[in-house]
Structures are given as C-alpha cells and as structure tokens.
Amino acid sequence: MKQFLSKDMEQMERRYRGAFINSLTGFKSLNLVGTVSQSGQENLSVFTQVFHIGANPPLIGMIVRPDTVPRHTLSNLESTGYYTLNHVGEEFYEQAHQCSANYPEDISEFEATGLTPAYSDSHPAPYVQESKVRLGVEFAERHNLAINGTILIIGRIVEVFLPEECLGADGYVDIEKAGTVTASSLDGYHITQSLARMAYAKPDLPPRKL
C-alpha cells in the first residue's frame, strides 16, 4: 500500500491532483441534468455529484461548482425552478461525456451531441429521451459551502419515468437492468454486474442474500 499525506497531495500537479482526488470517493452516480433558460435555450450538463437526501419527501442533492461549465445549469434551475436528472446508459455515455465540453452559451448540448430533448406535460424542463430512468425535479434549497465556494442544490423529485420491467415488487429499481452507467474519477465509465441484494441486517443474524 502506498501512503499519501497532505503535503504529498498539495505538491501534486493540478490536473494530476484533480484525477487523483476525484477517484477517492468510490464509484459515482452519473446523470445528465436538463434545464431550459427563461428565453427557451435548452442546456444539458453531466453531473457525478448527485446523491440521496431523503425519501419522504423525496429529496436529491447535487454539488455545483460555479466556476465550471454547469453554471448555465445553475442559473436556469434557479430562474425557472425546475430541472431533470437523466441516468446515462451504455448506448450514449460518449455523448453524455461530450456534454462536459465548454460550448458557447447559444449552443444547446442537445444539438451539439445529438441527444434528444423530450418534454412531459407536467414538467417544464427537458428530459433526455435516450435515458431510461428520468427524474423531474423542483428546485428547493441552495446552500453555499463557504469552505471552497461550491454550492449544494437540493431538489424535490416530482416526476419519475422508468421501464416498468425494472421495478421490483418491493420498490427496488433494477438500474443495472436499465443499463445505467457508473463513473470513476473525472473520465472513467463502467457498467455493472450484480453481486447480490442483501436482506435487512440484524444484530442477531448473519448476513443473508435476498
């Protein structure tokens, strides 16, 4: 095992450190965030810092860096109050990655990458038609994290689309069956292979598979 201390991380070259530190959380969720500006300009950004905050009400968090491309996402979701999260599938992860390119403001990442905007009657922000698990989210809270200038956005899930055959009798959604991709560091993409679902853990019973 190789050991790294704070001084080692401080001395890393900037891009090397970015790849290194971004690897350390473990595998990441991978979502395309769809928004539209008040003037109707659609925007699509790739996010790997999306996480569960609560089930009732259904709340989801994401970390936004104001100094990078997703700033259009931030201004759109704050001004319109809505955004979508769209799982990335194996068939279009390369196009999803391309959404991280720094396109001029008047170019939609949908057009640039060939991904297809899709609208629901009940949600104003654009979904990604190629995505098999899509969430419509209502902006709820913004927390500025003074420690490094990043922003925590909390939203409430108000609409969900998913393939019916991926929904289990107990509410578990088989996102592996839906083809959802996971990410590592800044540019690694992976599909998954299920090991097991585990039964609810109890102190007096050994671990059991479902």
Add this chain to the structure above:
Amino acid sequence: MKQFLSKDMEQMERRYRGAFINSLTGFKSLNLVGTVSQSGQENLSVFTQVFHIGANPPLIGMIVRPDTVPRHTLSNLESTGYYTLNHVGEEFYEQAHQCSANYPEDISEFEATGLTPAYSDSHPAPYVQESKVRLGVEFAERHNLAINGTILIIGRIVEVFLPEECLGADGYVDIEKAGTVTASSLDGYHITQSLARMAYAKPDLPPRKL
C-alpha cells in the same frame, strides 16, 4: 415507460418508497466509515452518500441521518475530529452490509463482523485493514439541512492508502482494479466492468476514448 407523480410517491408504503427513492440517484459510492469514541470504543458504519466536493484542498462530503445507526459515527467524528473512509471490496461486502445492523453501543461492528481495525501513525481513527483504498479524513464543517433534518458533514482528506499498481501516470486511480464495489438502492451490491476512459471533451472535437 411508467410515470410516477408526487401523489404516487406520497401514497407508496414506507419501505417500498424507501427502496424506490433510494434507487433514483443512480449507482452509489460505498464506504465504511471508521471512528473511535473518546473512551476508545471503535465504530464502523456503512455509507452510500459520500461525494467529491473539491480537489484543492481535498474535500469530501457525506450525508448523515441523525435518526439512524450512524449517529455513533456522527458523535465520534465531531468529538475526536477524525474519521476514515474505506472502500468496500468484493471479498467483504457482506460484512460491510452487516455493519448496518443496529448493534448496542458497547459492541464494535469490527468485532461483530470480523473486519479488522488498522491504525496509521499519523491518523487517530481506525481504518479497515481489508479495504484497499482508505482515506484518513479530518472533520471540517457541519451543515444542518433544515429541509428534512439530515446533516452534511464535510471533511478534509489528510491521508490516503491505495495499491501502487492501481495508480495511473496521470493521477487516475483504477478503483475497479482495486475491487471497489458500488451500491444501488438500499441493499444492492455490484462490481463493475470498464467501458472506457474518455479524453477531455472539447466543443470542436468528437468524443474520443483515451
């Protein structure tokens, strides 16, 4: 595609909704969080809400629900100022899952599950010896999320252990090679298979694999 609206999610049975909503973020990071109380009692909890906040300084966030088992984790990391994050490998994911059982306060999850505490000279909280990617973290900030009573803990990574053969020349850590497991919903565990690493995206170039 099946559609769910807010009223559908509100009407779900509590456990069904928990499994359903927890599925929606996509794949999750999977870490064991090691702490020790001021009286020396070791504690180990499984967390799937750990995410990158920044690379310089190296900051990592996690969401803690104060009403569930990890409350020992929270009190320990706040009182001692330190905790560890340990990637979960395929060889011990069942033991990691078992750490979510509600053990009495005087029982260490290390003893209960057979996982091995390991200490570094430079960090006071216990690592998991079976883990191949281990982070020593210094508690930095607590944000109470009034929207549902959860807590965002931000820490600074001050020590890292990983297998040298998993570290690329550009700083990318091959966590798939290290055997790191990813999670879905509340009880799904998965290994991964790499699709590709993608080159830095530019507006005037098509997506390219590294």
